[in-house]
Amino acid sequence: MKRKSTLFAVAALAAFGLSNADPAVIVDDNLGLSHVSVFDTAVPDAFDYPTVDPKDAGVLPRSWEDAPPQIPHRIDKYLPLNAQQNKCLDCHEEPDKIGKKAKGKPTPMSETHYVKEGDELVLANRRYVCTLCHTPQANVNTLVDNTFKGD
């Protein structure tokens, strides 16, 4: 949408010549996230989710230290995630390695994702649908900056 919206912004500025001169004036078309007149049609950009395989993916930065980690690799190959199969667990369910992420290896799920059955740690079923909290991140620019800072 970027190039289009710049064009619209320029057009809008031209239409409201005064606003160019007065920086305090905010042209309505430029407000918000789509930067087109409410009477016009925006043109959405195409986007794609990562196609990188897990072994080649790094780790995404977290917004604050314990924000839920987002997924740095493709997941299309591993879906569907249903009652019969959960391929995320094939790699990330490693109760022996909690807190011990090794470079180039899967991030082991945190201890919060397990229950104790006897001496054994087993997956907490409430955590079974991974994508409720963890999502692949498309390679797109943010729409607006965010000034949140984790401590």
Next chain:
Amino acid sequence: MSINRRDFLKSSIAAGTAATVGMPLSEQAAAAIKAGEKDWQWDKGVCRFCGTGCGIMIATKNGRVVATKGDPDAPVNRGLNCVKGYFNGKILYGKDRLTQPLLRMKDGKFNKKGQFVPVSWEQAFDEMERQFRKAYAEKGPSGVGVFGSGQWTIPEGYAMNKLFKAGFRSNNVDPNARNCMASAVTAFYSVFGTDEPAGNYDDVEYTDTMVLWGANMAEMHPILWSRITNRRLSHKPCRVVNLTTYRNMSSDIADLEIIFKPNTDLAIQNYLAREIIARNAVNQDFVNKHCVFATGPYDIGYGLRPGEKYAFPAERDVVAKETRVTLDRNEAIAQRRKAGDVVDQKNTANPAAHWLITFEDFRKAVEPYTLDFVAELAKGDIDEPLDKFKAKLQQLADYYIDPKRKVVSFWTMGFNQHQRGTWVNEQCYMNHLLLGKQSQPGNGAFSLTGQPSACGTAREVGTFSHRLPADRLVANPQHRAETEKYWNLPAKTINPKIGSFYAKLMRDLEDGGLKWAWVQVNNPWQSHPNANHWIKAAREMDNFIVVSDAYPTISAKVADLILPAAMIFEKWGVYGNAERRTQAWRQQVYAPGQARADIWQVMEFAKRFKVKDFWGEQKVPGLKEAGFEDGKLPSVMDDAAKMGISADASLYEVLFANAANKKHRWPDAIAKGHPNHVADLLGDGWFPEKALFQEYVQFGRGKAKDLADFDVYISDEVRGLKWPVLVKNGKWTETSWRFNEQYDPYVTKGAGFEFYGKLMKSIPSGNLDGVTDPTPKSVAGKAKIFYRPYAAPVEQPDGNYDLWLCTGRVLEHWHTGTMTRRVPELHRAVPAAVMWMHPADAQKRGLKRNDLAWIESRRGKVQARVETGGRNTMPKGTVYVPFFDEGVFINKVALDSTCPISKESDFKKCAVKVMKV
């Protein structure tokens, strides 16, 4: 061993979930939590987003939110959040927060054709007041209105409701919740006589069977879904059914998926009722003791604006059906008439009328809904063999009927946003009541809600154009009198004429009836269907639109005045969730710049008006009510004087900062050092949120809507309480299942069950064709089992507009995306709305994944990228487009038909064509 910062942070999050999952924390880790958080201040909060109402813990440092986590003590979510929920803290910090009022100006003055210029609050209120007085002078109470919200806090909604209904004597307050759960409300009223669910979320852990009707809970109620998933995986006999018009994420955990055609849920419900009777499975004891049978008129229209005057030329054929419908073959069978019959829609003005019928009539009415008829009508995937679909319907009936199975039915927008939304809600109760599987742990029809306080603020406070607090109605003289008593108003202050519902407020703007509107905590110009009409009305008609928001939304773009609003943790608040749980929080941080809480905006505006401005005689065209002169509200000034209310007193002093409310002082020890910018700015020493809440709780006490005191909800030990909350053995005690003697103190001893709601409990008698005995008969204590027929959707695909369009949400974004799209993680998770489509439908139009396509209806068109894979699998003939993305403005395309009873818009079905750009 020393624990580093990362470890104790991990531990602190672990503490958030250990209770849930059973992992005991080591003493060392527990100690680390205390040590590590010493410079953070943790406090409890409530999630800003959906109606689930998850508890969160918020950490602040140096005046900013630095972290949040799921609240381990919250019974709703037990430490877990969904991906949106985890980013509650981050929604406050989008860089384009509105920080000062903006007014459209030209040459230093307000001008509707001008552009936005920053102004002071004083200037903003000056213009707002000037325009309000102009509108009120010209049109009276119906010329001004409010687009309110199920995201208002309870005190906010209460304050605006009171300002309008008591102060301005206008009932033109209606929330976006109208478009979310109004059909649920009308069915609660007609079936039980009182609003809101009997059950609670613990039903998930008590039941064996969960049936989702038009509720993609995996995306829309993710934390409830985590509980359902847990139950499904941990309890062997548990079965989950997903009834939907396309395959979605909820199907992944479901055992049975039923893809049906739009509106045929009405037929499937009647098939189930027929089966229950045919298999001798009616719970005779329950039905005889606790239920009656009822029905109502069929010819009730589709909630469209009648007439051609305001319709676009392309809309006229569909709009014409508002007055006259030709029955198709299926409707004819379903309604026991002949195909091709032309039916004048004679009951559009009184669609909620209903009367008692006999069981025998009921049995006759559902008789046509055989497996053969319903399967052929309802099968929604053209590629599915009919036999397979039939077997699925039978399996569904087996699940409901099996006496060993407990069953919970869940629904949200699929039922509620439905041209027969009230009917289909009633039908769900019909089957649970026939089976006696209602109001018991693990057994019940459970209407979920969409917004965080749709129940708390919109429904309980009654911020609708026809409602008053705690199940009271504007049209009921006794309810008005009670409200006037609690509000300390002279008799006949409240206008007996109900106001405009949400869609009508828009239509009023379009026809010039509404001249002044205030929008708070919602984004109607993006979220209301058939948007091209309302954009034009806002920008081209002579009116004044005020939008209070935290971010510049589509509604802000069409507004004349934008007011910067404080967000959730920048103010004190109370929300009520979908299981009747009331939860409160403290202000955690200050809003940026000059942004202020909505409640402060309401009160500052109230300061500008005097009692005498409104409480003299007012012309109200169309007002006809016993005890009132036609077309007039009487002057109540003399009575006001007798009550000691001065004509020159401001509405702020009379309605809000009055002697009773000022007893609740600020500062208050319950704040525990937290600020209250509203109390500070008002500066007159009272605690507005607490005072208004305490005033409000009077309405429900003794009426089975009892709430505890404000301080109880704020206290650190409490994580919300499910109303009715009564003092038992000196302790505030919540109610888990309503209408069941074992759990609900309002049920008469010995009754077992009692559906004690009082609304619509005196009705005439008749048969399937109409009333035969108009004498009202009391059905006190009973629930009504309604017969409602199948009706075809008003607009269906044809040769030109050849596809169904369904709209809705996605997991990662909230509503119109104004908060979540400003969180980079959530934006990257779903950067834009795409159009999910069957690959064959795409190919037929020369389209493939990621291509740009036009989506066009009779009402408007937008562009979106095509998605043929991903989380949804569309049947041929249906496309799905979410509405969060203002860049894919799908509500320009969607249809503004409503359920004629509830006036809730149907966002789930209209006809479109799709072309390659």
